[in-house]
Amino acid sequence: MEGELQRRVGRNLRAYRQERGLSQEAFADVLDVHRTYMGGLERGERNLTLRSLEKLAAQLELDPLELLTERRER
Structure with missing residues (x-):
């Protein structure tokens, strides 16, 4: 499916952020990128x-x- 890899990377980044207890801005x-x-x-x-x-x-x-790899539920 087109764009699935982009969405997977996004889900993985969100999971790593949440594991660290950080807001998107933090x-x-x-990561030295803009919040948007x-x-x-x-x-x-x-x-x-x-x-x-x-x-x-x-x-x-x-x-x-x-x-890039689908994460298993924790």
């Missing part, structure tokens, strides 16, 4: 480049594949 600060960009990412509206995906993963100390 999480955007951690963060919201677009979480909603799956932003089409990330691979470079951007790598940058976000590095800032979260994750393998980039972790942002």
Whole structure:
């Protein structure tokens, strides 16, 4: 389905943010992005480049594949 990968990345970012107990704005600060960009990412509206995906993963100390892989419910 078109756009599913974008939505998956968004769901994963939201899950990592919620696990850390951070607001979208605080999480955007951690990732050094604007809060509205963060919201677009979480909603799956932003089409990330691979470079951007790598940058976000590095800032979260994750393998980039972790942002692309469907997470299991915890």
